[in-house]
Amino acid sequence: MHVAKDLSVLEVEMKLSPWNRNFVGTQFGGSLYSMCDPFFMLMIMMQLGDEYVVWDKSATIEFLKPGRGRVRARFEVPPALLAQFKREIDAAGKINPKLEATVFDQDGLAIARVTKVLSIRRKDRKTAATAPTNGARA
Numbered sequence: 001m002h003v004a005k006d007l008s009v010l011e012v013e014m015k016l017s018p019w020n021r022n023f024v025g026t027q028f029g030g031s032l033y034s035m036c037d038p039f040f041m042l043m044i045m046m047q048l049g050d051e052y053v054v055w056d057k058s059a060t061i062e063f064l065k066p067g068r069g070r071v072r073a074r075f076e077v078p079p080a081l082l083a084q085f086k087r088e089i090d091a092a093g094k095i096n097p098k099l100e101a102t103v104f105d106q107d108g109l110a111i112a113r114v115t116k117v118l119s120i121r122r123k124d125r126k127t128a129a130t131a132p133t134n135g136a137r138a
Contacts, residue, residue, distance in 0.1 A: 007043050008079060012036075012073040027067030027111070032103055033059070036114040038074045040099045044118065047082055051122055052089075055126045057096055058117045067111045085120060094121035 002011040012035055014020065020031035037059070043053040077099070088095045096117055103112040 006045050006079070008077055008082075010039050010043060010075045010076075011072060012039070012132075013070055015070045016068070021058075024066075025068075027071055028101050029063060029112075032063075032067065032071065032112050033060045033114065035071075036061075036075075036101050036103065040077065040101070041117045041118060043075060044082070044085070045118065046075065050118070051118075053121055053123050055119045056116060057113045057119045060115045062113045062115075063111070064113065065105075065109065065111050067103070067105055068105045071103050071105055071111060071113070073101050075101050087120060089118075089120060094119065097128065098121075 001011065001013070002009070004010070014027070014031065014035045016027055018026045022028040037056075041054055041056050045052070075115060083097060096119055098115060098117050100113060100115050102110050103114065105111050
């Protein structure tokens, strides 16, 4: 696993084991999704800080081919994209960006594509008083 210090890039991998192998001996689809599920929300939440509320709104996974061994995924939320999100939130109040990550096999071939739609907005005073903080430092 690799995590950039500024949380703009995160890479994860998962080996094939008896715990995530499906009936036909390949990576279980639920495990492929689980290895991708939290990262866009967490990366954006931690980068934006406590002034924003970030939620997962929806997710899809497209299986492109069977995963027969170790698999990996890379998640990127570059500073320019984060700045764009802030501008859009300032203009619209709330945004629902769509982000995508691809899962690759050990040969570098795409085996799955995960698409996440998030809900991002600034915290209002009422929410800020009652909502838990995300632990981010300004």
